[in-house]
Amino acid sequence: MSAITPLLQRLPPPARIASALRSEAVAKLLPVVFLAIAITALVMMFVWQNQSNYRPVFGARESVPAADMMSVLDAEGIAYRLHPETGQVLVSESNLGRARMLLAARGVVARLPEGLELMDKSDPLGVTQFVQDVRFRRGLEGELVQSITALEPVKSARVHLSIARSSTFVLNATQASSASVALHLHPGRELEAEQIASIIKLVSGSVSNLAPDRVTVVDQAGRLLSSRVDIKAGLDSTGFANEAQRKAQDTLLRNAHQLLQPVLGANNYNVSASVELHQDSVKETQERYEGDPRITSEASREELSRQPQALGIPGSLSNRPANPPPAEGEPPSTAERNAATRQYAYDRSVTTIERARGQVKKISVAVVLNNAAAPAGASAWAPAEIARMEQVLRGGLGIDTARGDQLVVSAMAFPAPPQAVAWYAEPQSVFTMAGWGLSALGALLAYLLIARPLIRRFTREAAAPREVGTSELLELGPRGGEGAAAPAGALPPGSAAVAALPQPERPAGQRDSMGSLLENYNLPPPGSPVDVLVDHLKDLATKEPERVAEVVKQWVQKNGHQPA
Numbered sequence: 001m002s003a004i005t006p007l008l009q010r011l012p013p014p015a016r017i018a019s020a021l022r023s024e025a026v027a028k029l030l031p032v033v034f035l036a037i038a039i040t041a042l043v044m045m046f047v048w049q050n051q052s053n054y055r056p057v058f059g060a061r062e063s064v065p066a067a068d069m070m071s072v073l074d075a076e077g078i079a080y081r082l083h084p085e086t087g088q089v090l091v092s093e094s095n096l097g098r099a100r101m102l103l104a105a106r107g108v109v110a111r112l113p114e115g116l117e118l119m120d121k122s123d124p125l126g127v128t129q130f131v132q133d134v135r136f137r138r139g140l141e142g143e144l145v146q147s148i149t150a151l152e153p154v155k156s157a158r159v160h161l162s163i164a165r166s167s168t169f170v171l172n173a174t175q176a177s178s179a180s181v182a183l184h185l186h187p188g189r190e191l192e193a194e195q196i197a198s199i200i201k202l203v204s205g206s207v208s209n210l211a212p213d214r215v216t217v218v219d220q221a222g223r224l225l226s227s228r229v230d231i232k233a234g235l236d237s238t239g240f241a242n243e244a245q246r247k248a249q250d251t252l253l254r255n256a257h258q259l260l261q262p263v264l265g266a267n268n269y270n271v272s273a274s275v276e277l278h279q280d281s282v283k284e285t286q287e288r289y290e291g292d293p294r295i296t297s298e299a300s301r302e303e304l305s306r307q308p309q310a311l312g313i314p315g316s317l318s319n320r321p322a323n324p325p326p327a328e329g330e331p332p333s334t335a336e337r338n339a340a341t342r343q344y345a346y347d348r349s350v351t352t353i354e355r356a357r358g359q360v361k362k363i364s365v366a367v368v369l370n371n372a373a374a375p376a377g378a379s380a381w382a383p384a385e386i387a388r389m390e391q392v393l394r395g396g397l398g399i400d401t402a403r404g405d406q407l408v409v410s411a412m413a414f415p416a417p418p419q420a421v422a423w424y425a426e427p428q429s430v431f432t433m434a435g436w437g438l439s440a441l442g443a444l445l446a447y448l449l450i451a452r453p454l455i456r457r458f459t460r461e462a463a464a465p466r467e468v469g470t471s472e473l474l475e476l477g478p479r480g481g482e483g484a485a486a487p488a489g490a491l492p493p494g495s496a497a498v499a500a501l502p503q504p505e506r507p508a509g510q511r512d513s514m515g516s517l518l519e520n521y522n523l524p525p526p527g528s529p530v531d532v533l534v535d536h537l538k539d540l541a542t543k544e545p546e547r548v549a550e551v552v553k554q555w556v557q558k559n560g561h562q563p564a
Contacts, residue, residue, distance in 0.1 A: 035450050038450065055091065055092075055096050057089050072106050079092065079095075137163060147202060151195060153189035154184070156184040157182065157184065160179065160180040179203045183220065184219070193228070196217060245275055249273050252365065253271055256273065256365070267370075271365070272365070288351075289346040290348075298343070301338070362404045363400075369411040371413045390407060394407055
């Protein structure tokens, strides 16, 4: 604080600073200062606008040789800049399209990774199998990148393959092959479920023994896209269900609007619909047997044998005597055998039903009617009219009671619609009017601070100065004790306020002495405005304060007032 005090003491007093600011030199310098500030601001705005209009020719992740780009732009005379952080080549927005066309014509475009063209290179002697395998893998990755970037939402891609080595022995089989895909999508674009599944199928089908479930797909935000896809169905397990449900609800709402809007009007009803879908695919086989059985084939067999039956032990001779013959009158022994085979068949029907997921399970619809839209000008809806409207909606929306669908129709009083906001109260209108107001204020300040002082200065200098004699100048002074006004010819026209001052008469000697004090001063010509006269008097008082004080002192003395 002690070091600052001497510095503060050296500063000029505030009165002196204010007097310096009110001086004519500062008044003449202010318009020039304001004009310089305005020109500097305009130049800075132009430079900033010019810098902000530079755009990159190619993206940051696109592989483009910068040296070739700069050589082409230099040859065509197109101004360019280099981004200090990313090193991208920037050109003005007006020349962006022309620069891209010229670069494309000269063959300077974004280079994609090389594919199997790598295999066309001649290998020197002694190249190992490992080097050839790596080159093949890189070529296959490049081919997959070129195929994936052909999709419209994909801006760029990278593919990493881990190909398992095949082995003749089962026990020596290594880990299965796998793949990873990193996608960089265009701003605002998203991949649908079918597109994600197609990328997985594309990669898995390009590598032998690569299962689709071992392919990982991510985007530039780090989201695991492959986890949202059902590989077997090729659809998003959760997204497909939500999309199908949304479409079903939109269809119901659209049908309801088509039924109600022509009759009630757009603002006289509200509809809410909810659809529940089956999320499982079901395959069902039914087999039925109907009616009484019928004989399709029948076979019968009868055998009768009258030969005597063999006795004894088979395969051995009997040491017994032969059997005695049968007595007369006794019938011989016989053998009889009957067999019947019948085949029966029923009426048989086999039915196989396969239900895909997404089938409608249940529908719930709620409709609220406005009492103000009741028919025949009634104050509320009658139950019969509500039942009639419900019947129409059941037929139009496909409500099935056996399936468990629900439809509720009720009538209520709707609140009055809000009044429209005036145009001047809208936020956009407020911002527009504020912008116009600021522009008008800026124009007014520019006129008052820059244009008007310059106009006044040029007008004052353009006016022809006139040498005023001492006798004419002294007519501004007092002329006698009676305070009579000066004649009209003594002052320029328009200076009635100055002419009204008391003007006592003075001796000729004193007039000469006062004239010698105020000679060689240019006064404004006759007819000058009052503010011009006042400015000249201020200028005179600023330049010669002692001499002006002497004149005023003589005026006071001759008017009968002696200074103390």
